[in-house]
Amino acid sequence: MNKKCILGISSFYHDSAAALIIDGEIISAAQEERFTRIKHDSNYPFNAVEFVLNHSNLKLSEVDHIVFYEKPFLKFERLLETYLAFAPKGFSSFRKSMPIWLKEKLFQKKLLIQKLQLHDPSFKNENKVFFSEHHISHAASAFYPSPFEEAIILTADGVGEWATTTVAIGKGNDLQVLKEINFPHSLGLLYSAFTYFTGFKVNGGEYKLMGLAPYGSPKYKDLILKNLIHVFEDGSFHLNQKYFNYCTGLTMTNNKFNKLFGSNPRNPDLEEINQFHMDIASSIQSVTEYIMIKITDNLKAEYNINNLCLAGGVALNCVANGKILNNKKFKNIWIQPAAGDAGGSLGACLEFWYGELKNQRKIKNLNNLDDDMKGSYLGPEFTDEEIKKKLDELGANYRKYSEDEMLEKTSDYLSQEKAVGWFQGRMEFGPRALGNRSILGDPRSENTQKNLNLKIKYRESFRPFAPSIIEEDLSDWFDSDEKSPYMLLVQQVKKNKQINNIDSKNLFGIDKLNVKRSVVPAITHVDFSARIQTVASATNPLYYKLLKLFKKKTGVPMLVNTSFNIRGEPIVNSIEDAFKCFLVTNLEYLVCGNFILKKADQYDNFKPNEL
Amino acid sequence: MIILNQMNFKKKFTIEKNIYFFEIKKDVTKKVADFYNSKPFPNYKNLDDKSSILNLGNNNFIARKFKEFIGFDKEILEVGTGTGQLSNYLAIGTNNRIFALDPTIKSIELGSDFALKNNIPNVSFINGDIFDDIFANSAFDHIWCSGVLHHTKEPYKAFQILIKSLKTNGYVVLGLYNKFGRFRTFVRQFFFKFFGYSFVKFFDPILRNDVITDKDKIESWVNDQYRHPVESSHTIDEVLSWFNDNNIDFINSIPECDFHTNPDIFKKKSKGNFVGRIIRQVFMIFTPVGADGGLFIMIGKKIK
Numbered sequence: 055m056n057k058k059c060i061l062g063i064s065s066f067y068h069d070s071a072a073a074l075i076i077d078g079e080i081i082s083a084a085q086e087e088r089f090t091r092i093k094h095d096s097n098y099p100f101n102a103v104e105f106v107l108n109h110s111n112l113k114l115s116e117v118d119h120i121v122f123y124e125k126p127f128l129k130f131e132r133l134l135e136t137y138l139a140f141a142p143k144g145f146s147s148f149r150k151s152m153p154i155w156l157k158e159k160l161f162q163k164k165l166l167i168q169k170l171q172l173h174d175p176s177f178k179n180e181n182k183v184f185f186s187e188h189h190i191s192h193a194a195s196a197f198y199p200s201p202f203e204e205a206i207i208l209t210a211d212g213v214g215e216w217a218t219t220t221v222a223i224g225k226g227n228d229l230q231v232l233k234e235i236n237f238p239h240s241l242g243l244l245y246s247a248f249t250y251f252t253g254f255k256v257n258g259g260e261y262k263l264m265g266l267a268p269y270g271s272p273k274y275k276d277l278i279l280k281n282l283i284h285v286f287e288d289g290s291f292h293l294n295q296k297y298f299n300y301c302t303g304l305t306m307t308n309n310k311f312n313k314l315f316g317s318n319p320r321n322p323d324l325e326e327i328n329q330f331h332m333d334i335a336s337s338i339q340s341v342t343e344y345i346m347i348k349i350t351d352n353l354k355a356e357y358n359i360n361n362l363c364l365a366g367g368v369a370l371n372c373v374a375n376g377k378i379l380n381n382k383k384f385k386n387i388w389i390q391p392a393a394g395d396a397g398g399s400l401g402a403c404l405e406f407w408y409g410e411l412k413n414q415r416k417i418k419n420l421n422n423l424d425d426d427m428k429g430s431y432l433g434p435e436f437t438d439e440e441i442k443k444k445l446d447e448l449g450a451n452y453r454k455y456s457e458d459e460m461l462e463k464t465s466d467y468l469s470q471e472k473a474v475g476w477f478q479g480r481m482e483f484g485p486r487a488l489g490n491r492s493i494l495g496d497p498r499s500e501n502t503q504k505n506l507n508l509k510i511k512y513r514e515s516f517r518p519f520a521p522s523i524i525e526e527d528l529s530d531w532f533d534s535d536e537k538s539p540y541m542l543l544v545q546q547v548k549k550n551k552q553i554n555n556i557d558s559k560n561l562f563g564i565d566k567l568n569v570k571r572s573v574v575p576a577i578t579h580v581d582f583s584a585r586i587q588t589v590a591s592a593t594n595p596l597y598y599k600l601l602k603l604f605k606k607k608t609g610v611p612m613l614v615n616t617s618f619n620i621r622g623e624p625i626v627n628s629i630e631d632a633f634k635c636f637l638v639t640n641l642e643y644l645v646c647g648n649f650i651l652k653k654a655d656q657y658d659n660f661k662p663n664e665l
Numbered sequence: 666m667i668i669l670n671q672m673n674f675k676k677k678f679t680i681e682k683n684i685y686f687f688e689i690k691k692d693v694t695k696k697v698a699d700f701y702n703s704k705p706f707p708n709y710k711n712l713d714d715k716s717s718i719l720n721l722g723n724n725n726f727i728a729r730k731f732k733e734f735i736g737f738d739k740e741i742l743e744v745g746t747g748t749g750q751l752s753n754y755l756a757i758g759t760n761n762r763i764f765a766l767d768p769t770i771k772s773i774e775l776g777s778d779f780a781l782k783n784n785i786p787n788v789s790f791i792n793g794d795i796f797d798d799i800f801a802n803s804a805f806d807h808i809w810c811s812g813v814l815h816h817t818k819e820p821y822k823a824f825q826i827l828i829k830s831l832k833t834n835g836y837v838v839l840g841l842y843n844k845f846g847r848f849r850t851f852v853r854q855f856f857f858k859f860f861g862y863s864f865v866k867f868f869d870p871i872l873r874n875d876v877i878t879d880k881d882k883i884e885s886w887v888n889d890q891y892r893h894p895v896e897s898s899h900t901i902d903e904v905l906s907w908f909n910d911n912n913i914d915f916i917n918s919i920p921e922c923d924f925h926t927n928p929d930i931f932k933k934k935s936k937g938n939f940v941g942r943i944i945r946q947v948f949m950i951f952t953p954v955g956a957d958g959g960l961f962i963m964i965g966k967k968i969k
Contacts, residue, residue, distance in 0.1 A: 449738025512716035638758035
C-alpha cells in the first residue's frame with residue numbers, strides 16, 4: 055500500500071481512544087469505553103485499535119506511524135516538581151502514585167510496544183512509535199479538521215504534561231503554540247474542583263454542573279474571583295493554591311475552601327442537591343464564561359484573525375462556547391467534537407501528518423465551512439444483514455421495513471410522544487450522540503423531560519435535553535444562524551416560541567423545571583436556552599429525513615436527542631448494547647437499521663415446556 | 666409478568682397477586698419459611714429502581730459473570746430467591762425468562778411488587794418447595810442455587826430434584842457453606858449462644874465494619890448467621906461426588922481447585938487434587954469470604 059497510514063492512540067489517563075488517518079483523511083476513530091462498557095475507560099484501547107485497523111482491513115505492520123497523544127516523561131517531570139515544591143505535604147499521594155509511574159507510566163514506550171504486540175506479535179518496529187504533546191494533540195485536533203485556512207486555536211483542560219491552557223496559531227499545515235498557562239493554574243481543574251464540591255464525579259460530572267447552573271444565581275462569583283482565582287487583564291489567570299488540594303492530596307478542595315463557602319463537599323449518597331449547590335454551579339459557570347470571553351477578546355485584539363478553534367475538556371462547556379459566539383468577536387468558531395482526551399488520539403495523527411511529515415493541507419469547502427470530521431460519525435456500523443443475524447441470536451422480536459416505511463413509522467411513534475431508541479450508521483466519536491446512537495423524543499411534550507430523565511435514562515430530573523434541528527430551520531426557532539453540527543453551542547429559543555409565564559419568575563431552584571417555557575418545552579432549559587445540534591442532509595441524510603417527516607406531521611422541525619445509554623454507562627456501540635439498553639429502560643421502540651422492535655413484543659416468545 | 670400455565674409444572678398451582686402458589690408439604694420447609702417471614706432478607710430500599718438493582722448486581726462479580734454468561738432468550742431458575750433481588754437483576758435488560766422460587770411468601774411478595782412497580786415483565790415469582798418437585802423435567806437452561814441448600818434438611822436430595830429440571834448442557838451454580846471456610850462463623854456461633862448480639866456486634870466483620878447499618882437488616886443478618894433453625898456445611902469433594910453421581914461435569918469452583926484464578930468463571934478448569942482442594946478450603950478461613958460466612962461456589966454442566 056502506497057498510502058500513508060497513521061494510528062493515533064490516547065490512553066492511561068481517562069477516555070482512551072484510537073484514531074486512524076490515511077493520507078491525511080480521517081477514516082475512523084472510537085473510544086475504548088464503548089467496547090469495554092467501562093465509562094471513561096483509561097486502559098490501553100485494544101478494542102478501539104482493533105476496530106480502526108479492521109475497518110480499513112489493515113494489519114498493524116501496515117501502519118506507517120503510531121503516535122501517542124502525550125509525552126509521559128514531561129508529565130512525570132511535572133509530577134515530581136509539584137511534589138518537591140509542596141513537600142513534605144502530599145507524601146501520601148506521592149507514595150500512591152510513584153509505584154504506578156515507576157512500574158508502568160514512565161516507561162510508556164515499552165508498555166505501548168507490548169500492548170501493540172497484542173494486535174500483532176511480530177510487531178517490533180519501535181521506530182514507528184512517536185509521542186506528541188498533550189495540548190499540541192488537542193490543538194491539532196481542533197485546527198486541522200476545521201474548515202479554516204488560518205485560525206487562533208485555544209485549548210483548555212485540566213492538565214496535560216505541564217500546560218493547562220494554550221494559544222496556538224494555525225496557518226495552512228503549520229501549527230505554532232505561542233502561549234501557555236501551566237499547572238497548577240488550570241481553568242479545567244477549577245471547574246472540576248466545584249464539580250467535586252457539589253458532589254459530582256470529577257472528569258465526567260462537569261456537564262451536570264453546567265446543566266445545574268441555570269437553576270441558581272451567581273451569588274458567589276465575586277467571592278471566587280476575589281479569593282480563588284486572579285484574572286489578569288489579558289485573561290490569563292492564577293489560582294490561589296491555599297484553597298485547593300489537587301497538587302498534593304487525593305481530593306480537589308480543602309478545608310479552607312469549605313470554610314470560604316461555609317459548607318463541606320456534598321455527599322451524593324446522603325445529601326440532595328439544594329439551592330446552595332445550584333448557586334455554586336451558577337457562580338463557577340459565570341466565572342468560566344467571564345474568563346473565556348476575556349481570553350478570546352484579547353486573542354482577537356492581539357492577532358486579528360477571524361477564526362477561532364477550540365479543544366480540550368473546557369471546550370465541551372457549550373454554554374461558554376455560545377457566549378463566545380454571541381460576543382461576535384470572531385466571525386467563525388469551530389470546536390472539535392471529541393474535545394476531551396479521546397480527541398487527542400486524532401490530533402496526534404494529524405499533527406504528525408502535517409507537522410512532522412509536512413504534508414500540504416487542502417481545505418475542501420472553504421466557503422461552505424464544512425469540516426473534515428465527517429459529522430464525527432467515525433465509529434463501527436452494521437449492515438441490515440448483520441443486524442438481522444444479531445437480533446435473531448438475541449431472540450428479539452422485530453419487523454423489517456423498507457427505509458421509507460421505517461421512517462414513516464418512527465416519525466409516527468415520535469409524533470405520538472413515544473420515546474424511540476435510534477441505532478443507525480456509524481457510531482459517533484466524542485461524548486455526544488449526534489443521531490446515530492440516540493434516544494429520540496417529542497420536544498412538544500411537557501412530559502418528555504421528566505419521562506426521559508427518570509424512566510428511561512434513570513438520571514437526575516434537572517438534566518436538560520438537547521434538540522436536533524433541521525439546519526435550514528435553525529433561525530426560525532433559535533436566536534442563531536450559526537451551524538452547530540456537534541451540539542457544542544447553546545443558544546436561546548426565539549422569543550416568539552417562548553411562553554412567558556409571569557408566575558414562574560417567583561419560582562426557585564428545581565421548581566422552575568415544572569413550568570412550560572416554550573412551545574418545545576422538552577428542550578427549553580429554565581433560562582430559555584438549548585444545546586443545539588443542526589442536522590444537514592449531506593452529513594446525516596437518514597436522520598435529516600426523519601426530522602423532515604416529523605416536521606411534516608407536527609410542524610416542528612426538531613426532535614429531542616439524548617445519548618442512547620442509561621446513567622453510569624457509556625453510549626451503546628453494538629446491536630447487543632442497544633437491545634440491552636432498550637430492555638432496561640422504559641423505551642417503547644427500538645429502531646435498528648430498518649428493523650423496528652416493540653417493547654411489548656419482546657416477551658411474547660415464551661413457550662411453555664412440554665412435559 | 667409472564668403467564669405460565671400448568672405445562673410448566675408437575676404440580677397444581679394457584680395464582681394470587683401475580684405469584685404462583687404451590688402447596689408446601691414439608692414441615693422443615695415451613696419452619697424455614699416462617700423464620701424468614703418475620704424478617705425478609707435482603708429488603709429493598711425506598712429509592713431502589715431498575716438502575717440501582719442493576720448497579721447492585723453488577724457490583725457482585727459472580728452475579729455479573731452469570732448474567733453475561735446467560736446471554737439472552739433463556740429460561741433460568743433461581744432457587745431460594747428470597748426477596749428476588751438477583752432474579753430481578755437477571756431479568757432487567759434481557760429477554761430471559763426468570764423463575765424465582767422461594768418458600769417464604771413475605772419475601773417473594775417484596776420481589777414481585779418490585780418487579781411490577783418497575784415494569785420487569787420477564788420474572789415469575791413462585792412460592793413453593795424444592796422437595797415437592799414442582800418443575801417439569803429439563804425446563805431450564807441454567808439454574809442458580811446459592812446460599813440455599815445448606816438451609817434444607819436434605820441438601821443432596823434437593824440437589825437431585827433440582828438437577829432434573831436442568832436441560833442437557835445447562836449449567837448449575839451452587840453455593841454452599843464450606844466446612845472449613847465457615848470455621849470462624851462456627852466459633853462466633855458458639856459464643857453467640859452464651860453472649861448473644863453483644864458479642865457478635867464486635868466480632869462479626871459485617872457488623873463490626875458497618876457494612877450494613879439498617880436496624881432490620883442487622884437483625885436479618887444475625888438471624889441468618891446465628892439463629893437459623895436448619896444449617897449444614899459441605900466440602901468441595903462432597904459436591905464433586907454429587908456432580909459425579911448426577912451426570913454433572915465439573916466446570917469451576919470458587920475458590921478454584923487448582924489455585925489458578927481466571928476471570929472467565931464459566932470456562933472449564935482442572936479439579937486439581939485432593940490435598941490441593943483441602944488446602945484451598947482451609948485458606949478460605951483467612952480470606953474475607955471466610956470472615957463473612959464461608960460460602961463456596963461450585964459450577965457444573967449437565968452432560969445428559
